[in-house]
Amino acid sequence: MIPETKKPAINHALQVTFGTTDLEETRELTAGLSSALVFRIIVRGKPYLLRIITRTDAMADPTLEYNCMKAAAEAGIAPKVWYANVEDRIAIIDFIDAKPFPMEEAKTKLPYLLKRLHALPPFPFRINYLDKIAEFIEKFRAGNLIPDELTAGLFNFYTRVKNIYPRNAEDLVGCHNDLKPENTLFDGERVWLVDWEAAFLNDRYLDLAIMANFLVKNEEDEKIYLEAYFGQEAAEYQHARFFLMRQILHLFYFVVFTMAGKTPNKPVDSNMAMPGFREFHDLIWTGKLSLANMDNRLQYAQIHREQLQHNLGLKRLDEALLIVANYQSLSRNR
Incomplete structure (x- = not known):
């Protein structure tokens, strides 16, 4: 053993x-x-x-x-x-004896815990997250895992958002970067974060986006979630940053879990049957589904691809890109 x-x-x-x-x-x-x-x-x-x-x-x-x-x-x-x-x-x-974590309780306790984490003295720098995604995309393309027509729009979005997404120092904080349910343990009263191997200085919105996959199901959830984190009603710019980081994370998970779930001599089936985005994350949250399974990893990748593909057609995406780009422009001109 x-x-x-x-x-x-x-x-x-x-x-x-x-x-x-x-x-x-x-x-x-x-x-x-x-x-x-x-x-x-x-x-x-x-x-x-x-x-x-x-x-x-x-x-x-x-x-x-x-x-x-x-x-x-x-x-x-x-x-x-x-x-x-x-x-x-x-x-x-x-050792934390983990108990079931009610979703409604998690929606406020987890963002508050992230606020405390991000207030700690900054962790050391390890990688630039946005630039690292580009390396994964190149590996993905080199592997010819999925037809280009299914990924071209996603990677074009990455280029577009990477060019305008802020890299301001005030949002670079000590991040956990791997906030899946098995790393957020609830003992019945308090929440504990474990497994710090992926921790480093990163954009605060990444930690928020990771947990949002499980906790934020609609606009009202988003308002409650971000208000718990910021301690007040989130501004338009904060909502826009949060929304864009969620799309970046969808792309990252699609690329990484496709490569992690791919097995030799077995092509990736981009039309596989699978649960919806919300159902899949609910199953992970309750421990009924594990990403240790290769087929589940591939399903997870495709779920994020479909979610991003859907969100690329939303009016909110263009609005968020414009809000963030304008904010950056104003900041540079001050």
């Missing part, structure tokens, strides 16, 4: 933290898409989470991950960190 090569380092962590190496119980947790090995352990009668980083690619940065996690824990946003060793890539944190 626990890799033999990691046992000496884990025993050291346990001895330093708890004065014992005795694990009364060890159970691997497999929910989520993280490459880390995650275990629920019991030490001296109390449950903890043992997390072992296994990634070795360019985006794997244990120092950044642990620093972001500790900052969030000190602010009461993440569970308490008992031990974190960068060299060994091992962390031990409080």
Whole structure:
């Protein structure tokens, strides 16, 4: 269960933290898409989470991950960190016994929690999110995964929005960047954010857009959601930024989950039967559907493609692009 090569380092962590190496119980947790090995352990009668980083690619940065996690824990946003060793890539944190999270309660608690997260001292810079999407698009196109006629309009939108979307410093904050339901744990009273491997300095609207896939179902939800985050009724410009980032996220998820769900010698079926956008996200929220399944990943990609394709025909898209572009122009001329 626990890799033999990691046992000496884990025993050291346990001895330093708890004065014992005795694990009364060890159970691997497999929910989520993280490459880390995650275990629920019991030490001296109390449950903890043992997390072992296994990634070795360019985006794997244990120092950044642990620093972001500790900052969030000190602010009461993440569970308490008992031990974190960068060299060994091992962390031990409080285990959160997650309860079902009522959607109506989440609509206000989660944006308020994001407001607290984004108020922390800024996380270190890792990548420019908008520029990184361009790299994924190039990989996607090189793979010839889906006919060009189904993607040309989407990628044209990306070029258009990238040219006008703001990159102002005041909206670059410490972001979690991976706010799926399994990383937002509700203990019955409080919400905790876990799994900080994707955290870095980013546009605040990305975190807001990720959670909105689950929580914002209509314009009224959007008003409540953004008001909870900003502490007052959101301005026209804030609604426009939020709407554009949601479309950028649809594109990103379409590209990334198509590549992640593609299996060798099996073409991507762009006409596959699948639930609607809202139904699919409700199933993820309630734990009835997992993106660990390759077919589900492909469905998820196509759902985001269809949602973006629909939204590209809305009058609101042109209005949002104009509002943001005009705001940027006015800001430069002040």
